[in-house]
Amino acid sequence: MGLPFTVEVIPGGDVASRLQSHLAAPATVAVTCLPHHGPAKTVDLAVELAGLGYRAVPHLAARSVASKQQLAEFMVRLADAGVRDIFAVAGDAREPVGPYAWSLPLIEEIAATGGFETGFAAYPEGHPTVPEPELTELLLKKQELGSWAVTQMCFSGDVLSDYIARLRSSGVTVPIWAGVPGRVRRTRLISLAGRIGVGPSLKFAKRSGSLLRSVLAPSSYDPSRLVRSIETTGAFAGLHIYSFNDFRGLPRN
Template sequence: MNTSTELPVRIEIIPGSNIVARLRQCVPDDSTITVTCLPHHGPAETVRQSVELAERGYRAVPHLAARSIESRQQLREFTQRLSEAGVKDIFVIAGDARTPVGPYAWSLPLMEEIAGLGLFELGVAAYPEGHPSVQEPELTQLLLKKQELAGWAVTQMCFSGPVLGEYLDRLRSDGVTLPVWAGIPGRVRRTRLVSLAGRIGVGPSLKFAQRSGSLLRNVLAPSSYNPARLVRSIDEGGGFAGLHVYSFNDVERLGV
């Protein structure tokens, strides 16, 4: 990341054919790597790559999308493989699939099943700039329910330290006590950031950046985005458990 932050850092990747080999060339093998679960990849690929990462020494954190889990039997198979590989954390989301392919329509029932195993600490999503289909009061109520089963939360990607700080203050005032990781973009190519942002659900953050003159120069003008200013702002604000870095698989540029 080429920053002076002392906060712990997690790196998010998208499943890909050579991403593990590329990580091994530039990211220390004791790092924490989270693996997305997108509809066109499916949870099986997320689990496979998470197991591979864990076997290479990384602390792997798979994302499991409720709407993409086909059955309770499939969930049992996934969790068994992950547990045997030494995976300790799972990030549980509803997922981007329009209709569920199995018994889980949203994240809370999936969390309840996984929590019942007693094998994993669960993470949940938080939305500093809102959600396209859920209103803010409901988002907070859902997070309050989920925190009974979860151990940490990660924010959706955001380009503004003040926005993240104000959001964290709101969560605390509303009774959300979970450790929260600030979701930020890494040092990635501008073209890759723009082309992939919408696909992983960070369009609102990009629009926010486009409305701000200083952020416009920082995000869209250079050939690559540099998060150093954003990281400094998060450090100065305090309160976050760490940085969750969206790499867009541009891992060679992260500088970790």
């Protein structure tokens, strides 16, 4: 694998100790924030990983942050642990539990506090509730405050290539990391994909003949062909690997 990469993990169980057996520090590890976990578990794991020498990137889901005070407390904990990056998303909670209904106000709050580089999400296959022109407009606003973007998980190099070309022509200039699945067991990929907001990518896979076979037929999905396609474009800053906590096939850093 020629591109730099980050690995996304899900809080729960002994994830930190298992990760150490497959990926050495100081690799970059993103920690997702699911509604049923909440941001506190994300921050806890990010602090733990930072203590083990990883470059931890916690996801903070705007709709799951209860108050400005809670956000401030999270940022103090993360800063004290040496965490330098935060990935801000709207989150999958149906209703906000606090003052942040979507990611831009959260990014603004983090930027106003200072001390962190902020990333944000990009959607190569669109968003179920936001039209594409509005998504692009939001990316243009976010890049004024943020530093990079990560795409929703996608199974198609062509889709990703076309998407980044459209972003660049629209004036989005921040580095874009391509979100790809790792070598994940088929059953785990299917069962968890929808829970982290990648359902559209699976629908795309099911419409795509040979792609369907590569995703659903083997016991584990093999991303090698997709990775080669992304590397060939030369347009992406790196790969963001959705591991689903299945670490056996991670590349060596």
